[in-house]
Amino acid sequence: MMHPLGLLGGTFDCFHAGHLALVERGLVECEVLEIWLTSDALAQLKDSRTCSWNERTSDLLDSIGKAAAQRVSLHTLEDEDGPAPIHELATAILCTPETRAGCARINSMRAANDLPDLAVIEVEHVLAADGEPISSSRIRAGEIDREGLAWIPESARTGRIVLTPAVEAELKDPFGQLIPGPEDDPSVAMSQVLAQIEFETGPLIAVGDVTVLALQELDHPADIALIDGRTKRQPWESADAIDASVYDKVLRCQSPAGSLTPSLLEACAQALTAWMDDGSSYLIEVDGEEDLAPLFLHPLAPMGAVVLYGQPGKGVVVRRTNEDAKQRCRRLLSGFASIE
Template identity: 65%
Template sequence: MHSLGLVGGTFDRFHSGHRALIERGLAECVRLELWLTSDHIANSKDSRIEPWADRSSKILTSLGDSADRVSLHVLEDEDGPAPWHETANAILCTPETLPGCERINQARAANSLGALEVIVVKHVIAHDGTPISSSRVRAGEIDLDGEPYLPADTGLVSMIMTHEVEANLKDPFGQLFEGPEDDPSVAMRAVLEEIFGSPGPVIAVGDVTVKTLQDLGSPADIALIDGKTKREEWEHASTIDHSLYNDTRTCENPAGQLSAGLYLACAAAMQAWREDGRSCLINVDGEEDLAPLLLHPLAPLGAVVLYGQPGRGVVLRWTGADSKSRCRDLLTAMVRD
């Protein structure tokens, strides 16, 4: 049993891999010092990384009765205190950070200090056989336990709405920005102010929402239209400018359903945006109303999904673990065809 072990990292979106690392440290060390990357360094890598205070709070909550064996510190550089720490005698890492620990021990030797025993902790593996990581969680690929946000049969079958699912969708799924129905730009201007600087993508569902964003000079990154509003043909649908998008896709999706074709179109659009920021207009033959149930699970954390609420304004929903989990539950509850 080592008297003091060192652990360093960002520890964003505290997940099962983080938990396994700390549990191994507590099993082999009397005490642990956890050095969490500072906000300044973390935000320079990804603006979606949680604040240091939030990251540290989640760790402390997870420790339970072991909290008195762990201290938390701010990591301001790559190695922290490890090269000159006089009381530490172990350091924990994952396989890809092993070279950093070896470099630290070389620095310790130059400082006339003994080598730290390096404890390598294997990754926790996600459902798809690849490691759980904070970057994958932020990308929206997996949840904190490495599970997918989309049911396994998504894209293979049509999913049909039930009365239970419909009841859960009656209230606005997000923040409502109110405005007059005859001038949707009023609500949309407030939305654009709210989402300014977001990491994206901005996803718009519905012809009026898509057209309003275009009129304000801020076309969505991913837009879904069906030529209707309030389930009736919209006379201004033809004024939507398809040329504003890098790609155009078409699919069929009957009312009250989520077809395999709609999923494939949304997934392809999201992948193209991830790879090189390509925008996409998806023209749906049928209805696109339920598309957010697919879009949130597909999107990275920090994405924005917008849709109109007839007679009330525009609904904004940020993509986060909560929205992804809710959509997963609703998709699971739908009937398969």
């Protein structure tokens, strides 16, 4: 027999397969489901990158479909328990294993209010491809997508992949916003970039010797910098002016021109993981070329990261890491040819 009314609460940011499983189970067990989404004020305290209440509710409704939406009502959750301790019509509450204790506390409060216990419907986590639970925090950290899939194709993890003509054609246009500036004075465009990203919270990632040096000369070194000692595929004398001492650590890797390697992937992953752990800055010296590195950096980076690279003769390209950037990079990486 179905419960007349069930309660479900949470932030529901980056609405994912685990969230969908909760809602679907709720609609199997309950005729009507009240979903209480954390208020913007509370959600921002947990993570400033959390989307607004309106965005989260819209995302939820789009994901569950029109038929399910007719049996759901959406509300704002202003505290940890919401209306559950005093709700007179609700007969059930949904939870995941780690929130079950909260349901027991709510039922104790209901008993004190002379209300019957809510039936606790526990829903197991949906696991990502790596066997770990899908979560909004993992999605924001850039680890997985909303279905729990990795952003880096297996072919790129296990061997060298090579640029194909089809992918190369797609890379001709700037991948991001072009900030114009004179080629002989990169500081002009870079100063505009720094003003634009002043309040960004993600790591600043610079790809290319000219870009890395321009940031250093403006006393704003990148959090993660990739260099290869070249510009326009030719040795660059000014590369010696790049000061490795401004970074916490230096990594070295190999990635031949026109290709991407597990060596480069490992270096990028190590640097980004360290930045997310403790804010460490890294200089990555690439033996070969680093110009294709953004195709690894966006999939690996947390949401909100800023990736910069130079566009010879035009200026600096700025691209913020978001799901669109990650999806595009994954698609392009899948178009590379594998080297046996």
